[in-house]
Amino acid sequence: MDNTTMRKEVISILVDNQSNVLTRVSSLFGRRGFNIDSLTVSATNDPNLSRITIVFQGTEQSLHQILTQTAKLEVVKQISPLDKRNSIYRELLLIKLRADKTERSAIHEIVEIFRGKIDDLSRTSMIVELTGTSEKIDGFMDIISCYDILEVCRTGITGISRVDEPLITDTKKE
Amino acid sequence: MRVTGSQLVAEVLLEHGVDTIFGYPGGTILNLYDTLYEYKDRIRHILSAHEQGAAHAADGYYRATGKTGVVFATSGPGATNLVTGIATAFMDSIPMIAITCNVPDPLIGRDAFQEVSITNITLPITKHTYFVNHIENLADAIRNAFRIANSGRKGPVLIDITKDVTADTINYKPGKPLPLDPKPAFSAESIRKVASMINAAEKPVIYCGGGVPSSGAAPELLELMEKADIPATYTLMAAGIIGYDNPRTLGMLGMHGSIAANKAIDRSDLIIAIGARFSDRVALNPNKWGKRAQKVQIDIDTSEINKNVLVDFGVTADAKEFLQALLPHIKEKNHTDWVAQATSWKNTTGDIKEGDAMIHPSEIIGAICDNTDKETIYVTDVGQHQMWTAQYLRHDKTNKFLTSGGLGTMGYGYGAAIGAQIGCPDCRVIHITGDGSFHMNLNEACTAVSQNLPIITVIMNNRVLGMVYQWQTTFYGKRYSATSPERKTDFPKLIEAFGGKGFSADTPQEFEEAFKQALKEDGPVWIDCHISPDERVLPMIPGGGTLEDMIIG
Numbered sequence A: 001m002d003n004t005t006m007r008k009e010v011i012s013i014l015v016d017n018q019s020n021v022l023t024r025v026s027s028l029f030g031r032r033g034f035n036i037d038s039l040t041v042s043a044t045n046d047p048n049l050s051r052i053t054i055v056f057q058g059t060e061q062s063l064h065q066i067l068t069q070t071a072k073l074e075v076v077k078q079i080s081p082l083d084k085r086n087s088i089y090r091e092l093l094l095i096k097l098r099a100d101k102t103e104r105s106a107i108h109e110i111v112e113i114f115r116g117k118i119d120d121l122s123r124t125s126m127i128v129e130l131t132g133t134s135e136k137i138d139g140f141m142d143i144i145s146c147y148d149i150l151e152v153c154r155t156g157i158t159g160i161s162r163v164d165e166p167l168i169t170d171t172k173k174e
Numbered sequence B: 001m002r003v004t005g006s007q008l009v010a011e012v013l014l015e016h017g018v019d020t021i022f023g024y025p026g027g028t029i030l031n032l033y034d035t036l037y038e039y040k041d042r043i044r045h046i047l048s049a050h051e052q053g054a055a056h057a058a059d060g061y062y063r064a065t066g067k068t069g070v071v072f073a074t075s076g077p078g079a080t081n082l083v084t085g086i087a088t089a090f091m092d093s094i095p096m097i098a099i100t101c102n103v104p105d106p107l108i109g110r111d112a113f114q115e116v117s118i119t120n121i122t123l124p125i126t127k128h129t130y131f132v133n134h135i136e137n138l139a140d141a142i143r144n145a146f147r148i149a150n151s152g153r154k155g156p157v158l159i160d161i162t163k164d165v166t167a168d169t170i171n172y173k174p175g176k177p178l179p180l181d182p183k184p185a186f187s188a189e190s191i192r193k194v195a196s197m198i199n200a201a202e203k204p205v206i207y208c209g210g211g212v213p214s215s216g217a218a219p220e221l222l223e224l225m226e227k228a229d230i231p232a233t234y235t236l237m238a239a240g241i242i243g244y245d246n247p248r249t250l251g252m253l254g255m256h257g258s259i260a261a262n263k264a265i266d267r268s269d270l271i272i273a274i275g276a277r278f279s280d281r282v283a284l285n286p287n288k289w290g291k292r293a294q295k296v297q298i299d300i301d302t303s304e305i306n307k308n309v310l311v312d313f314g315v316t317a318d319a320k321e322f323l324q325a326l327l328p329h330i331k332e333k334n335h336t337d338w339v340a341q342a343t344s345w346k347n348t349t350g351d352i353k354e355g356d357a358m359i360h361p362s363e364i365i366g367a368i369c370d371n372t373d374k375e376t377i378y379v380t381d382v383g384q385h386q387m388w389t390a391q392y393l394r395h396d397k398t399n400k401f402l403t404s405g406g407l408g409t410m411g412y413g414y415g416a417a418i419g420a421q422i423g424c425p426d427c428r429v430i431h432i433t434g435d436g437s438f439h440m441n442l443n444e445a446c447t448a449v450s451q452n453l454p455i456i457t458v459i460m461n462n463r464v465l466g467m468v469y470q471w472q473t474t475f476y477g478k479r480y481s482a483t484s485p486e487r488k489t490d491f492p493k494l495i496e497a498f499g500g501k502g503f504s505a506d507t508p509q510e511f512e513e514a515f516k517q518a519l520k521e522d523g524p525v526w527i528d529c530h531i532s533p534d535e536r537v538l539p540m541i542p543g544g545g546t547l548e549d550m551i552i553g
């Protein structure tokens, strides 16, 4: 098991949709010292289940730890890293920029190239919405950073596998 | 049948064969206690002096009997007093059902009198917690709690019930204990792989931990040791599974383990870890530990594989099931030279006697063993006396040595001894403690007196917090900060005041006499043994150290 090379993984977790479930999962990450980049919780087609998607950076050994420790929680039904080639990831960005009339059209052009949307406009600022992979959003952020950024909101990744049969295995029945 | 929430709790506990509960009443749990009054011919309630004692008793009850211990406490301080007991059980993978009652649901979240969110407080020290504020969820929560506590790697589960639920009514549909979660499946390939590693090894050593007694795998373990002629060492949690007179035992390993065990690990070419987790008290330096050996790890908890020490091959499996499947693939073999060499390191230190007292720890433990039978249960607290007991006791049976391994809880002993004695009325229970630990929970003497429990407490009284004192001697230039409390407690007098019997001993003869006398009493007895504060636990490998750093004398 590799204990040195760092890797980035997106982990998808199906959990019971009950109060306190996020506390259980996040408190585990906290006390085990797992470093996560982002965490999202979303509804699924089954009202009894929610999906937690986390982006995690670590070694193979720490990935194994986060998977197996999380799998032990009673509320966790399924857990697995998403296969990069066979999954779709998206993230939503909302960004507020200082923009007066001299800057508006230039920003608009950039937003168009990234297929984003301008959600709101005032005399001095505008709010842009953009969905995409984290890399795309990083790219947009890089270019837009030469303007005056007032506020940024990134949701963190949510992801889904393309394969019909979910790739995820039920850890409890393994 | 229409029942109240409280009656439902009692009925579902009865479904699970519960006939004994440890606990302490209070305002929010009054309904439940009122119901216990009604069920008292079927459920015996043992009232402790403090909820911590009740939790340790539920823990000791399981360790001695194999039956899941149940503990009750009221909201607020009652619930928080359970915390150390629950954490102790969690760290040692001991199943336990803790039932607390909370303030009525409409008051939840309003900082009501004695309200505390015990489910949140105990989140990191339980396998799961239930907060029940609807009676419809109550029976399921309790049945699932038993399933979770006893499935896979065992551990405590807490159920917090709001007071209104205990008074509410529902139709009771009798049920049965839920089946336990299936044990992890392992492949034929993994059996062949482990077998071939064992069959090829020249200097194999088995290192077993609490998973072996937990899965009842001691017979299979002994068979493996014999068939393939493999010496074995054990952790504190597995003391007792290999008889002290087994020709292949190397004793305990780790920080205060035997020279033989630690040296064998260091010289071995294959370490077979069974139900053990390479803790920092065993694999003190995870990078150098067993550096010449390939390592195989068998554990029921996948997250333990490769957690602390990277192994060459890991299998997620129940120890008993795996060993049963493995044994037919193991070739009969002789490692005569290796076993002879490894066991020859065993008695290199002999009994260590230090200081100027007339009685030494090894003599105390020796006399206890001379005067007790194989059914005796030994319970310790935490400190030097715990390690001496682990080292010198003539262990020869599983589930007869009860100690707080993972959490190292001073004050564990008396409560656990009470639980063990309640669960095993026909066994002798010997509680071996230190003056520091005993001061933490000796209040449970009143419980032992009320219940007429003939527990013999042997106090290895060195008048210091010995284990910490020893570290200060060795690593802090004898700067004894807060380890010589100058207590003037007269233990024999104190137990007399509680209603028990007390002795003191300055010599081995006095001890033996007192102990023999104690065996004739039918209530609790304390024997205060005056040992020297200068006795050390040896050998010792400092934290993070290796075999080269071992302090022998």
Ligand SMILES: Cc1ncc(C[n+]2csc(CCOP(=O)(O)OP(=O)(O)O)c2C)c(N)n1
Binding pocket: B381, B382, B383, B384, B385, B386, B408, B409, B410, B411, B433, B434, B435, B436, B437, B438, B460, B462, B464, B465, B466, B467, B468
């Ligand atoms: C509840 C708790 N507090 C503190 C400690 C740290 N500690 C470990 S051993 C020890 C000394 C124990 O003293 P005593 O019970 O007299 O045993 P001795 O070592 O002298 O045999 C202490 C303070 C602990 N393990 N548990």
Ligand SMILES: [Mg+2]
Binding pocket: B383, B434, B435, B436, B460, B461, B462, B463, B464, B465, B466
């Ligand atoms: Mg002491």
